[in-house]
Amino acid sequence: MTLLNFLEVFSILVNATSGFIEARNRKMDTVGFFIVAFVTAFGGGTLRDILLDRRPLFWVDHQEYTVLIFALALVARPLLNTLEKLLSERLLVIADAIGLGMLSIAGISVALAAGMPPFIAAIMGVITGTFGGVLRDIVCNEVPMLLQDRMPYATCSLLGCGLFLLMRKTGAPADFTLWFSALAITAMRLVTWARDIRIR
Amino acid sequence: MTLLNFLEVFSILVNATSGFIEARNRKMDTVGFFIVAFVTAFGGGTLRDILLDRRPLFWVDHQEYTVLIFALALVARPLLNTLEKLLSERLLVIADAIGLGMLSIAGISVALAAGMPPFIAAIMGVITGTFGGVLRDIVCNEVPMLLQDRMPYATCSLLGCGLFLLMRKTGAPADFTLWFSALAITAMRLVTWARDIRIR
Amino acid sequence: MTLLNFLEVFSILVNATSGFIEARNRKMDTVGFFIVAFVTAFGGGTLRDILLDRRPLFWVDHQEYTVLIFALALVARPLLNTLEKLLSERLLVIADAIGLGMLSIAGISVALAAGMPPFIAAIMGVITGTFGGVLRDIVCNEVPMLLQDRMPYATCSLLGCGLFLLMRKTGAPADFTLWFSALAITAMRLVTWARDIRIR
Numbered sequence: 115m116t117l118l119n120f121l122e123v124f125s126i127l128v129n130a131t132s133g134f135i136e137a138r139n140r141k142m143d144t145v146g147f148f149i150v151a152f153v154t155a156f157g158g159g160t161l162r163d164i165l166l167d168r169r170p171l172f173w174v175d176h177q178e179y180t181v182l183i184f185a186l187a188l189v190a191r192p193l194l195n196t197l198e199k200l201l202s203e204r205l206l207v208i209a210d211a212i213g214l215g216m217l218s219i220a221g222i223s224v225a226l227a228a229g230m231p232p233f234i235a236a237i238m239g240v241i242t243g244t245f246g247g248v249l250r251d252i253v254c255n256e257v258p259m260l261l262q263d264r265m266p267y268a269t270c271s272l273l274g275c276g277l278f279l280l281m282r283k284t285g286a287p288a289d290f291t292l293w294f295s296a297l298a299i300t301a302m303r304l305v306t307w308a309r310d311i312r313i314r
Numbered sequence: 315m316t317l318l319n320f321l322e323v324f325s326i327l328v329n330a331t332s333g334f335i336e337a338r339n340r341k342m343d344t345v346g347f348f349i350v351a352f353v354t355a356f357g358g359g360t361l362r363d364i365l366l367d368r369r370p371l372f373w374v375d376h377q378e379y380t381v382l383i384f385a386l387a388l389v390a391r392p393l394l395n396t397l398e399k400l401l402s403e404r405l406l407v408i409a410d411a412i413g414l415g416m417l418s419i420a421g422i423s424v425a426l427a428a429g430m431p432p433f434i435a436a437i438m439g440v441i442t443g444t445f446g447g448v449l450r451d452i453v454c455n456e457v458p459m460l461l462q463d464r465m466p467y468a469t470c471s472l473l474g475c476g477l478f479l480l481m482r483k484t485g486a487p488a489d490f491t492l493w494f495s496a497l498a499i500t501a502m503r504l505v506t507w508a509r510d511i512r513i514r
Numbered sequence: 515m516t517l518l519n520f521l522e523v524f525s526i527l528v529n530a531t532s533g534f535i536e537a538r539n540r541k542m543d544t545v546g547f548f549i550v551a552f553v554t555a556f557g558g559g560t561l562r563d564i565l566l567d568r569r570p571l572f573w574v575d576h577q578e579y580t581v582l583i584f585a586l587a588l589v590a591r592p593l594l595n596t597l598e599k600l601l602s603e604r605l606l607v608i609a610d611a612i613g614l615g616m617l618s619i620a621g622i623s624v625a626l627a628a629g630m631p632p633f634i635a636a637i638m639g640v641i642t643g644t645f646g647g648v649l650r651d652i653v654c655n656e657v658p659m660l661l662q663d664r665m666p667y668a669t670c671s672l673l674g675c676g677l678f679l680l681m682r683k684t685g686a687p688a689d690f691t692l693w694f695s696a697l698a699i700t701a702m703r704l705v706t707w708a709r710d711i712r713i714r
Binding site: 346 | 617648656660668714
């Protein structure tokens with residue numbers, strides 16, 4: 115398993131966990147746990163692929179991840195209790211920031227490969243990184259946090275996508291560009307969280 | 315008109331009726347009646363087809379069903395009053411259970427024909443059978459009932475899709491497999507309703 | 515810049531403004547301003563193109579409009595204050611009515627060109643003209659106004675699309691048909707607004 119594969123599974127699990135937490139807060143049943151976690155984990159990438167008309171969708175091509183979330187949904191309640199004993203809020207934020215960086219840069223790469231112009235590709239990166247959470251909130255009948263919590267979540271993603279485009283134009287090595295801009299997003303998210311920086 | 319055609323129209327009308335009831339509860343206008351009934355009747359299959367990238371969509375290929383729901387929306391208020399005098403709640407649940415079975419098995423068949431792997435095809439069956447109601451609730455600004463009412467609605471659909479896959483693998487005749495698993499879903503739904511069986 | 519181009523940009527800006535107003539009412543941050551305005555401006559056409567399986571999407575092909583809404587979102591708060599000093603409610607309704615006419619007729623034209631049957635093409639026209647607002651309300655966690663405000667908004671759009679189909683069948687010149695039916699929608703909307711005509 116390469117590092118990239120590992121981070122992929124990691125990002126999916128982090129997003130699914132955020133879906134499980136939301137489903138538990140809403141006292142949903144097991145069906146709700148699965149659907150909300152699924153939407154949070156794959157919603158951003160699926161929306162991007164529908165907009166780009168790319169098939170097969172990620173979770174169709176990787177049936178195993180869907181099975182994994184299904185299995186986790188069956189044990190999600192005890193699992194969350196255990197996780198909350200093991201992990202601090204700080205760890206969850208760090209995991210989430212890593213997921214944001216990975217997904218955003220994966221999203222912009224896919225969009226550029228599909229021939230999108232730069233600004234649209236950056237928007238697709240932000241959609242991939244953040245719209246799982248937006249769709250989760252829509253399904254759970256809440257105003258999406260992303261739209262009003264004043265945390266620079268989408269902003270970090272967009273700035274990192276801009277950095278990615280810039281580095282790409284200057285001819286930096288592809289791999290370095292990818293990892294550096296993903297890490298930049300993670301770092302920005304962590305710094306703005308630690309300093310409680312808000313946007314208007 | 316074959317039995318299959320008949321059950322198809324029947325499932326659409328049952329779903330549309332559930333949309334009309336929701337629209338009336340929300341005191342919507344005629345436009346709302348049409349849109350909510352349309353979304354409930356065709357939403358699950360349309361979402362499946364978008365995910366599979368299949369076109370033309372069912373309701374584009376069968377313009378007559380869209381016209382039918384449009385015509386029904388114009389007379390939906392007196393229609394519902396009449397229906398409620400004629401039908402008991404029991405009859406509505408039976409109709410709904412038949413629709414769930416038909417739509418789920420139609421959905422998994424289409425997904426397998428489109429080359430989906432088995433578990434994903436089963437998920438597509440559940441989406442076809444149940445997401446009309448989920449989209450109805452999202453449009454009406456409610457938490458989708460499917461996610462939290464603890465009724466084993468999606469569960470019956472998923473078990474029936476599993477049965478379908480199993481029978482298919484054992485080489486049972488295609489027609490028998492289709493009808494038997496659709497009926498199994500309907501039967502499971504009715505038994506769990508009659509005995510008030512809940513999931514966690 | 516042709517008149518058609520001008521009206522296109524005009525319709526997009528009118529819809530984006532309605533998104534900005536909604537975002538301000540909900541006290542959203544700048545990310546929310548951008549996303550809600552984007553969804554309102556492009557949501558109807560994007561949904562139509564996904565249903566028709568048309569690509570590239572309008573806003574992908576016209577990157578400049580996405581950049582424009584992004585730039586406007588950054589200054590949306592002072593912009594709205596200025597607009598409200600300059601414009602009366604009457605002017606906003608007129609602008610909105612023009613947008614409804616343009617978008618509906620653009621929508622039905624695209625659908626017919628894609629080979630849709632007439633009634634479905636008319637529905638696509640209504641979706642293009644009105645679903646930006648529906649998606650805006652879904653994202654903002656409200657019951658879509660279109661479904662329950664009893665204003666004949668979708669009805670004007672549908673009647674105008676019917677007129678378009680009729681004129682097309684009688685062999686009226688294509689350009690005249692387009693402008694006349696778009697204007698008819700705008701006129702119907704303004705008359706029903708001025709006389710406060712409601713539907714059931």
